[in-house]
Amino acid sequence: MKSTNLLLKVENLSKAYGDNRLYSNLSFSLYEKERLGLLGKNGTGKSTLAKILIKYEEPTAGKIYLYGKPAQDYSKEAWSKKVQYIGQYTRNTLDPTKTIETCLKEPLNNFKIANKQEQNQIIQGYLEKLNLDSSILKKRPLELSGGQYQRICIALALLPKPSLIICDEMTASLDKISEIAILKFFREEVDKALIVISHDPYVVNYLCHNTLRLEDFK
Numbered sequence: 001m002k003s004t005n006l007l008l009k010v011e012n013l014s015k016a017y018g019d020n021r022l023y024s025n026l027s028f029s030l031y032e033k034e035r036l037g038l039l040g041k042n043g044t045g046k047s048t049l050a051k052i053l054i055k056y057e058e059p060t061a062g063k064i065y066l067y068g069k070p071a072q073d074y075s076k077e078a079w080s081k082k083v084q085y086i087g088q089y090t091r092n093t094l095d096p097t098k099t100i101e102t103c104l105k106e107p108l109n110n111f112k113i114a115n116k117q118e119q120n121q122i123i124q125g126y127l128e129k130l131n132l133d134s135s136i137l138k139k140r141p142l143e144l145s146g147g148q149y150q151r152i153c154i155a156l157a158l159l160p161k162p163s164l165i166i167c168d169e170m171t172a173s174l175d176k177i178s179e180i181a182i183l184k185f186f187r188e189e190v191d192k193a194l195i196v197i198s199h200d201p202y203v204v205n206y207l208c209h210n211t212l213r214l215e216d217f218k
């Protein structure tokens with residue numbers, strides 16, 4: 001259920017790489033817990049928009065506000081505490097030399113969330129919600145299946161308790177069983193605002209309240 005508290009406002013956003021104009025005057029608002037789908041064909045700039053929304057890339061023009069404050073007034077760290085990102089599954093997201101336990105404790109330590117004992121409980125809670133056995137904590141990323149790996153990436157995005165998660169083709173390269181389990185988890189268990197970027201209308205229709213098509217802002 002979305003709320004009436006305005007979370008994100010995107011105002012007249014444009015992005016171009018040289019002569020390659022991706023979109024102009026893209027405007028939308030997102031309320032707390034609202035789920036917005038962004039659909040677009042290959043090359044329309046979906047991932048570029050995701051990068052802009054996580055402050056990894058600058059727009060060519062336009063403004064973004066989070067809780068009424070301009071994006072440029074947030075440090076990268078303060079922004080990432082509130083806005084997290086889950087990309088397409090690749091084997092490159094997690095450090096292959098670290099255990100899953102170390103990977104999961106990093107955001108908790110970086111954002112100074114909870115003491116050591118509470119951290120273990122928080123992590124255990126997410127493993128249960130994501131249907132992962134606690135034996136996974138001692139494993140290293142390359143020992144996991146694709147579905148397990150992506151669920152750890154999802155736990156990492158949820159651990160800082162962000163207000164908004166940008167899901168950029170998050171289930172695109174997973175097998176159907178893992179995809180359905182992850183989409184169901186997001187629909188039923190994740191109580192955050194979502195921007196769901198996908199080329200697949202099924203994913204967007206399943207998860208989102210509203211949809212924007214990037215082609216409409218060309």
Ligand SMILES: Nc1ncnc2c1ncn2[C@@H]1O[C@H](COP(=O)(O)OP(=O)(O)OP(=O)(O)O)[C@@H](O)[C@H]1O
Pocket residue numbers: 017020022040041042043044045046047048049199
């Ligand atoms: N750093 C960059 N410098 C120059 N051009 C870029 C850069 N990043 C992306 N582009 C170009 O911007 C366009 C949009 O790319 P983007 O990856 O955002 O599209 P997309 O909609 O996510 O595509 P896909 O569905 O294929 O993943 C492409 O033409 C791409 O070549």
